[in-house]
Amino acid sequence: xxxxxxxxxxxxxxxxxxxxxxxxxxxxxxxxxxxxxxxxxxxxxxxxxxxxxxxxxxxxxxxxxxxxxxxxxxxxxxxxxxxxxxxxxxxxxxxxxxxxxxxxxxxxxxxxxxxxxxxxxxxxxxxxxxxxxxxxxxxxxxxxxxx
Amino acid sequence: xxxxxxxxxxxxxxxxxxxxxxxxxxxxxxxxxxxxxxxxxxxxxxxxxxxxxxxxxxxxxxxxxxxxxxxxxxxxxxxxxxxxxxxxxxxxxxxxxxxxxxxxxxxxxxxxxxxxxxxxxxxxxxxxxxxxxxxxxxxxxxxxxxx
Amino acid sequence: xxxxxxxxxxxxxxxxxxxxxxxxxxxxxxxxxxxxxxxxxxxxxxxxxxxxxxxxxxxxxxxxxxxxxxxxxxxxxxxxxxxxxxxxxxxxxxxxxxxxxxxxxxxxxxxxxxxxxxxxxxxxxxxxxxxxxxxxxxxxxxxxxxx
Amino acid sequence: xxxxxxxxxxxxxxxxxxxxxxxxxxxxxxxxxxxxxxxxxxxxxxxxxxxxxxxxxxxxxxxxxxxxxxxxxxxxxxxxxxxxxxxxxxxxxxxxxxxxxxxxxxxxxxxxxxxxxxxxxxxxxxxxxxxxxxxxxxxxxxxxxxx
Numbered sequence: 001x002x003x004x005x006x007x008x009x010x011x012x013x014x015x016x017x018x019x020x021x022x023x024x025x026x027x028x029x030x031x032x033x034x035x036x037x038x039x040x041x042x043x044x045x046x047x048x049x050x051x052x053x054x055x056x057x058x059x060x061x062x063x064x065x066x067x068x069x070x071x072x073x074x075x076x077x078x079x080x081x082x083x084x085x086x087x088x089x090x091x092x093x094x095x096x097x098x099x100x101x102x103x104x105x106x107x108x109x110x111x112x113x114x115x116x117x118x119x120x121x122x123x124x125x126x127x128x129x130x131x132x133x134x135x136x137x138x139x140x141x142x143x144x145x146x147x
Numbered sequence: 148x149x150x151x152x153x154x155x156x157x158x159x160x161x162x163x164x165x166x167x168x169x170x171x172x173x174x175x176x177x178x179x180x181x182x183x184x185x186x187x188x189x190x191x192x193x194x195x196x197x198x199x200x201x202x203x204x205x206x207x208x209x210x211x212x213x214x215x216x217x218x219x220x221x222x223x224x225x226x227x228x229x230x231x232x233x234x235x236x237x238x239x240x241x242x243x244x245x246x247x248x249x250x251x252x253x254x255x256x257x258x259x260x261x262x263x264x265x266x267x268x269x270x271x272x273x274x275x276x277x278x279x280x281x282x283x284x285x286x287x288x289x290x291x292x293x294x
Numbered sequence: 295x296x297x298x299x300x301x302x303x304x305x306x307x308x309x310x311x312x313x314x315x316x317x318x319x320x321x322x323x324x325x326x327x328x329x330x331x332x333x334x335x336x337x338x339x340x341x342x343x344x345x346x347x348x349x350x351x352x353x354x355x356x357x358x359x360x361x362x363x364x365x366x367x368x369x370x371x372x373x374x375x376x377x378x379x380x381x382x383x384x385x386x387x388x389x390x391x392x393x394x395x396x397x398x399x400x401x402x403x404x405x406x407x408x409x410x411x412x413x414x415x416x417x418x419x420x421x422x423x424x425x426x427x428x429x430x431x432x433x434x435x436x437x438x439x440x441x
Numbered sequence: 442x443x444x445x446x447x448x449x450x451x452x453x454x455x456x457x458x459x460x461x462x463x464x465x466x467x468x469x470x471x472x473x474x475x476x477x478x479x480x481x482x483x484x485x486x487x488x489x490x491x492x493x494x495x496x497x498x499x500x501x502x503x504x505x506x507x508x509x510x511x512x513x514x515x516x517x518x519x520x521x522x523x524x525x526x527x528x529x530x531x532x533x534x535x536x537x538x539x540x541x542x543x544x545x546x547x548x549x550x551x552x553x554x555x556x557x558x559x560x561x562x563x564x565x566x567x568x569x570x571x572x573x574x575x576x577x578x579x580x581x582x583x584x585x586x587x588x
Binding site: 018064 | 167170
């Protein structure tokens, strides 16, 4: 863990500066020790043509949850790669993404997440994904050096 | 190509039924013969904490462009997997995604896409990705049989 | 689980018919209920230029372990996609791959695996990966209908 | 392009130091300007249970071809992630992998490759894949700092 690791309090402030996360209603439930949990309520405007949650929003949940998990051990990071498995139709009253860091190296952090649909208090696995993140000196440092 | 392949006209109607695509302002520029091009204008509300286009929106562009390319040869499909490479900061007046089907099988369609940021008429590659799509009998058929 | 799910005994016979698995020394330790464990001893001939286990062999471990895990619930399958994260140098006296099925659908089975390097009885995580498998009627059926 | 970019001559020497590449019979056909082409003859010992080229060997072709393409612009690199799409049965007298660098950054190089089966002089696309590579100061530097 680096000295610039993010706490839950800092992450909640960072989350509020991400317009898309606010629009989607992403709420950070937990973020500590290489793990993070994100929740979003159902949104009619976040659906694809058949009325399920859009795969892009599932990707945003995975990317964001893994990013937050990574910051708890590595400080500010940028996602350079992510993948999404859509395993079941994503419908529910809310969605929960649980992310875990598998390995935090100096150059790359590897994390993965499961996404669950929540209905009447029950969680059902609908997607999973992996993210590779690159630690950056500070958020402002990322523009010229992303890749 | 199957007999139920989608034309550009049909796709434009399908696109209007996807709430998230409408919210993002996705416009289908081209869709024919296993290829598709999608465009979205810059949106302040679609950004991450540093003001770049959110990686989830980049994923939505890739997923949607590849899906539309697939429908031109395979009819209705559902994405089961996609991956995103974020290669440069995604900032620009608009974004363009160009997708191509690599192989359309009976069970799976493989497609890939490049995403460009547009600024003053110039295109700059900022991301790429791959999508695996599963042909479905009809959009309504997908709920019980997605995986 | 389908009626044609493979048992450990059947899998061990299948494994012996895969020339590459035999050459690499893959041994099936466990295979049941959507899980499988594979082991291979160190092989000097399976290395890349710096003397680590070649990333292609890591991929073979992930692909094979996930495939075997999938057959325990879905019968014969073919891998259509896999990804590999190389998280640490792969050196050790042996390697162990542990795979789990995340979801077994009719059209696609999603599985993932961790790969460990074994040294003096200790396991160290060196890689992970994900595999998408397509159930096939029988191994012989796969030629014309793979995708 | 960095000053330590590899030439075809250097790469051919590096290739000879990779035991697995030698065992598989990998031959570098071309490597320059962010592109590389690799060829391997059919090998009975490199097959899976149904007699096709093992998916792990397809991964080795993609990983190696992309790695060589990357070294022509970035010098020594290590693969940290790769993905493989198995689009058609891999059978033929030989296999050809063609890799291209999409973006070479300071921290990560993104490359992709197509794999063709060669039969009687004809090439048929059987697989594709993507690789993320991390530039390293020297091959020997990679052990402690891979991730």
